[in-house]
Amino acid sequence: MAAAARLAARGRPLSRPNPAVGCLVVRDGIVVGRGWTRAGGRPHAEAVALAEAGEAARGASVYVTLEPCAHRAGRGPACSDLLVEARPARVVVGQRDPDERTRGRGIERLGAAGIAVALHDCPASRASLAGYLVQAERGRPHVTLKLATSLDGAIATAGGESRWITGPAARAHVHSRRAMADAILVGGGTWRADAPRLDVRLPGLEARSPRRLVLSRSIAAPGVETLPAPAAIAGLEAVQYLYVEGGAGAAAAFLAADLVDRIELYRAPIVIGGGAGAIGDIGLSSLAAAHGRWRLAERRQLGSDTFEAYRRQGQGQPQDGD
Template sequence: MSDADRRFMALALGLAARGLGNVWPNPAVGCVIVNEGRIVGRGWTQPGGRPHAERRALDMAGAAARGATAYVTLEPCSHHGKTPPCSEGLIAAGVARVVSAQEDPDPRVSGRGHAMLRAAGLAVDVGLMEAEARALQAGFLSRITRGRPWLALKLATSFDGRIALANSESQWITSAPARARVHALRARFDAVLVGGGTARADDPLLTVRSFTPLRQPVRVVASAGLDLPRDRLAGSVSEAPLWLVHGPDAGAEARAFWAGIGAELIEVPLAGQGLNVAALSVALGARGLTRVFCEGGGQFAAALMRAGLVDELIGFTAGVALGADARPALGPLGLAHLPDAPRFTLASVETLGGNVLHRWRR
């Protein structure tokens, strides 16, 4: 494929990224329609998952879609859901060629969209910038193929990996620009997840507040006994969805209170002294979440790490040292041998307000 093909697909990927955090349970897809070297239509999946990217681009292109090439970041859908299949829309519009970054593993599609296009006489090329498309769609692909969302663990720490002093004082270890970036990251994920310990210590809102997002992320709190503060978290249910994951022994009064104010209760089994985090992850995937942004705390993060559920580490590191008596970012992992330690590959690094932001992938 040509340099022009790659350039238009890169544009489609950029458009697709605009949907991250806004479109679950659907994938965030981008589409660019080009006729004789001129862009005549472009679109990305809209908040809530509809309209799809192809439909938006076709509506913009109108009659200019006839004989054009459509660049899409994921195989066009082929099944009838709440909207007609995008493959049918491309065919009806007279598009001559479709360049698709990757096949959709969703069993309802899984090659059928490409086959429908070819059967109608369209030229179909698959695989352009597939690695980039897969990285962008990591959450959707994880939910479809593994039954659970992609999970990123954020750790904001001192240089020596501490998140608070021994007396729990933690405001603020990182800089204001770093904290603003955290809000921007929250907006690109479907949900923000914390453990019950963090909720009890901070009673956090977990909303995006540095700006007004298109869609507030779901707030998920994991607390086996539902013994949670009933102030800010309870008083903000109207601002953003609140899901509480609890164990089978959570009290009836606590269940009634949280359900009564509009929180969604999700029961999962226990594992040892806490919740079964693997079951928690599957439960979130079953409810459509594709990308989850975990903000701790240390014991809960360690449980996720021990279970192999952390796909990405996002670290904000400040140039301050707190010492061994301060609280560590991670609880015990129970490692006996260094080769058993979870390892991640550095994906990116940047300086931000005097801090270092580094991202790692499993």
């Protein structure tokens, strides 16, 4: 199932408005079919994997990160019907689909056809579907807050110089993360001071640049959408993953509104002293209230810089990851 979840990442974010799903068909310990949701949401992961497997799917095991859809659409058949036709011995499902058109019906259809079905609440599947699940459960996109700081937590010198705190490996990693997002947002102050391009500049991935958003009530610029407040992200269409890049005011606004699901921190081995802080006041009432909110999900070295990802704690919170 973890391998299927890694396949699902290939569909993000091009699968929008559909979730990025991964599927593996395994027979006698050998993978005979692989699939992930394609651009525009079709074909679905199961359709791709079953087409690759062909007759080998009969009697095989199918691992899919999200419950196979049960609703028929003009763009393609229901995946639960495709699986019934393919006759695998069993289907292992990573997450039940919250979409009311499928919710449980896909699993029921497979069971009624005599196919063994196992619902495996897999953390890897849930992580790969974090944007889709947060949208379904909370009515908003999954929000990642990106910070790039010195060892002493500064994002710029006292004079405002901020390019570049981190090195080329870390900056390339940031662009790969942008390419996984549906939309990217900065605060009005950052937009006025830096006029950031907010695009993807990795060779071959330039077309994966996300929608550009600015947290402001007054800025007007071509190709940029404005949001008056963090809560307005609930009104964004076809956005499952939102990447917030700064600055300190925007970071504080999203944290204060309790809208951050994941923090990605890039830390350079430099000390600035007296520089601009990464996050403004978030209205924290006590130090005790700061504890227990974040858990380390990932750590890696990027050249001389350190990357750490922290996921938000809380019951039912999708465990975001890669």
